[in-house]
Amino acid sequence: MDNLKWVLVLHLFFLLVKIQRGSCSDSFSLHQVSQQDLDRVLRLPGQDFNVSFAHFSGYVTVNEVSERALFYWFMEAVHHPSSKPLILWLNGGPGCSSIAYGEAEEIGPFHIKPDGKTLYPNPYSWNKVANILFLDSPVGVGFSYSNTSSDLLNNGDKRTTEDSLVFLLKWFERFPQYEGRDFYLIGESYAGHYVPQLAQAIVRYNRAKREKSINIKGYMVGNALTDDFNDHLGVFQFMWSAGLISDETYKLLNAFCDFQSFIHTSKQCENILERASDELGNIDPYSIFTPSCTGNVSSSNRLLKRLLRVGHVSEKYDPCTEKHSVVYFNRPEVQKALHVLAPTKWETCSEEINSNWKDSPSSVLDIYHELIHSGLRIWIFSGDTDAIIPVTSTRYDIDALKLPTVSPWRAWYDDGQVGGWTQQYEGLTFVTVRGAGHEVPLHKPKQALTLVKAFLSGNSMPTLQELRNS
Ligand SMILES: *[C@@H]1O[C@H](CO)[C@@H](O)[C@H](O)[C@H]1NC(C)=O
Ligand SMILES: *[C@@H]1O[C@H](CO)[C@@H](O)[C@H](O)[C@H]1NC(C)=O
Ligand SMILES: *[C@@H]1O[C@H](CO)[C@@H](O)[C@H](O)[C@H]1NC(C)=O
Numbered sequence: 001m002d003n004l005k006w007v008l009v010l011h012l013f014f015l016l017v018k019i020q021r022g023s024c025s026d027s028f029s030l031h032q033v034s035q036q037d038l039d040r041v042l043r044l045p046g047q048d049f050n051v052s053f054a055h056f057s058g059y060v061t062v063n064e065v066s067e068r069a070l071f072y073w074f075m076e077a078v079h080h081p082s083s084k085p086l087i088l089w090l091n092g093g094p095g096c097s098s099i100a101y102g103e104a105e106e107i108g109p110f111h112i113k114p115d116g117k118t119l120y121p122n123p124y125s126w127n128k129v130a131n132i133l134f135l136d137s138p139v140g141v142g143f144s145y146s147n148t149s150s151d152l153l154n155n156g157d158k159r160t161t162e163d164s165l166v167f168l169l170k171w172f173e174r175f176p177q178y179e180g181r182d183f184y185l186i187g188e189s190y191a192g193h194y195v196p197q198l199a200q201a202i203v204r205y206n207r208a209k210r211e212k213s214i215n216i217k218g219y220m221v222g223n224a225l226t227d228d229f230n231d232h233l234g235v236f237q238f239m240w241s242a243g244l245i246s247d248e249t250y251k252l253l254n255a256f257c258d259f260q261s262f263i264h265t266s267k268q269c270e271n272i273l274e275r276a277s278d279e280l281g282n283i284d285p286y287s288i289f290t291p292s293c294t295g296n297v298s299s300s301n302r303l304l305k306r307l308l309r310v311g312h313v314s315e316k317y318d319p320c321t322e323k324h325s326v327v328y329f330n331r332p333e334v335q336k337a338l339h340v341l342a343p344t345k346w347e348t349c350s351e352e353i354n355s356n357w358k359d360s361p362s363s364v365l366d367i368y369h370e371l372i373h374s375g376l377r378i379w380i381f382s383g384d385t386d387a388i389i390p391v392t393s394t395r396y397d398i399d400a401l402k403l404p405t406v407s408p409w410r411a412w413y414d415d416g417q418v419g420g421w422t423q424q425y426e427g428l429t430f431v432t433v434r435g436a437g438h439e440v441p442l443h444k445p446k447q448a449l450t451l452v453k454a455f456l457s458g459n460s461m462p463t464l465q466e467l468r469n470s
C-alpha cells in the first residue's frame with residue numbers, strides 16, 4: 001500500500017516537473033526527470049523570504065554492498081552560478097554535521113531563529129561568491145547513514161576519504177553542469193584531517209586517470225587539527241597565556257599530553273585534561289571572550305571531547321545556535337522538504353561516531369609537503385580567540401613545514417580596522433581573523449566573506465591602502 005502511494009506521488013511529481021520544465025529553455029530533456037530535478041528543494045518550512053538561487057538536497061550511495069549513503073545540501077550561487085567556482089564545505093568532530101554548523105550557523109544562506117521554526121537569510125552567505133556543497137560525512141553524521149549498523153562503529157579517516165571521493169565522482173554525474181568546474185575544499189576543525197586527505201585522494205585519482213574529472217584548484221582549512229604534537233603544544237600554551245589554567249596544570253599537560261593523540265588519549269592525560277577543564281570553568285572554549293549559552297543545551301562536544309571534556313562546557317556563540325538547529329532539523333516537515341528518507345533523529349554531532357573513531361594519523365603535515373608541490377592553492381586560517389585549536393597551535397604546525405617566506409607578517413584590513421594578520425609562504429598562505437573563535441564565519445561573518453573572496457581570487461588579504469583606493 002505504502003509502495004503504491006509512493007509510486008503515485010512520484011508519478012504526479014514527474015508530471016509537475018514536466019509541466020514546469022515545458023516553459024523554460026534549458027538543456028534538459030523534457031521527457032525525463034533526472035535525479036537532480038528530484039533533489040531540487042522548492043521551499044523550506046519557516047522560509048518567509050524568497051531566494052533567487054536554486055538548491056538541492058539528497059543522498060548519494062557511496063557503497064552498494066553495505067548500503068552507505070551520504071547526505072548533501074547544495075546551494076547554487078546567488079548570481080551567475082555557471083561562472084562561479086564550486087566549494088565543498090566540511091565540518092569536523094569527528095561526528096559533526098556540515099549542515100548543522102557550516103550551513104545553519106556559518107557560511108550557508110539559511111540560518112535559524114531561536115524559535116527553531118523560522119529561517120532568516122544570512123547576508124554574508126558564501127554563495128554570494130561560489131556554489132556551495134555541504135556534505136554530512138562520514139556515515140552516521142547528520143542525515144548520512146549506513147544500512148550496515150556496524151559501519152557506524154568503524155568510521156575512521158581512511159574510509160571517510162574513500163567514501164567522500166566516491167561521493168564526489170557520483171555527485172558530478174548527477175550534476176554534470178559542474179564537471180570540470182574550478183573546485184575547492186574548505187573546512188574547519190577536525191576537517192583539518194578530512195580536507196588535505198581528500199585533496200590528496202583527488203590529486204592521486206586525477207593522476208592515475210590522467211584526467212582532471214574533478215578540477216581541484218586548492219583547499220583552505222581553519223582552526224584545523226593538523227599535527228597532534230604541535231597542536232598540543234599550542235593549545236596548552238594558549239590556555240596558559242590567556243590566563244585560563246594554572247601554572248601547575250600547564251606543566252602537567254606538557255609532561256603527560258604533548259605526545260598523545262588528540263583522538264585516542266591516555267588515561268593519565270585525560271585526567272589532567274579534566275583538571276584543566278575544571279579550571280576553565282563554564283566558559284566557551286570555542287570562543288573564550290563571548291558569553292556561553294546559559295540555557296538548557298544538550299552536551300554537544302563537537303570536537304575533541306577528550307580534550308577539555310568539552311561535553312560539559314561547550315556551549316557557544318549565538319551562544320545557543322546549535323539548540324535552534326536541533327529543533328528545526330528534527331521537524332518532520334523540514335526533513336520531508338530536504339528529502340530525508342525516513343523520519344530521522346538528527347543531532348548536530350554524534351557521540352557514537354566520535355567515541356568509536358578508528359584511524360586518525362597523528363599528523364597530516366606529510367600531505368602538505370606532497371600537495372604544496374602539486375601546485376594547489378593552500379590557505380590556512382585561524383580565529384585567534386579559539387582555545388580548541390588555537391592560533392598558537394596553527395603557528396607551530398606551519399613552522400614545522402619549514403617553508404620560505406614570500407611576503408612577511410603584516411596586518412590585513414576590513415573597514416579600516418585590522419581584521420587580522422597574514423603571512424605568505426612558498427606554497428601556503430596563513431591568515432588570522434582577529435577576535436574570531438573556532439567557527440570563524442559564525443563570529444566574524446563579514447571578515448570571513450572577505451577571506452573566502454581573497455582565497456578564491458588568489459589575491460592576498462586587503463591592505464589599508466587597497467581599502468582607501470577602492
Ligand atoms: C515571493 O515570491 C512570490 C511569487 O513571486 C510572491 O508572491 C511573494 O510575495 C514573494 N514573497 C516575498 C516575501 O517577497
Ligand atoms: C537502506 O535501506 C532502505 C530500506 O530498505 C532502502 O530504502 C535504502 O535504499 C537503503 N539504502 C541504500 C544506500 O541502499
Ligand atoms: C532542561 O532540560 C531538562 C532535561 O532535558 C528538562 O526536563 C527541562 O524541562 C529543560 N528546561 C528548560 C527550561 O527547557
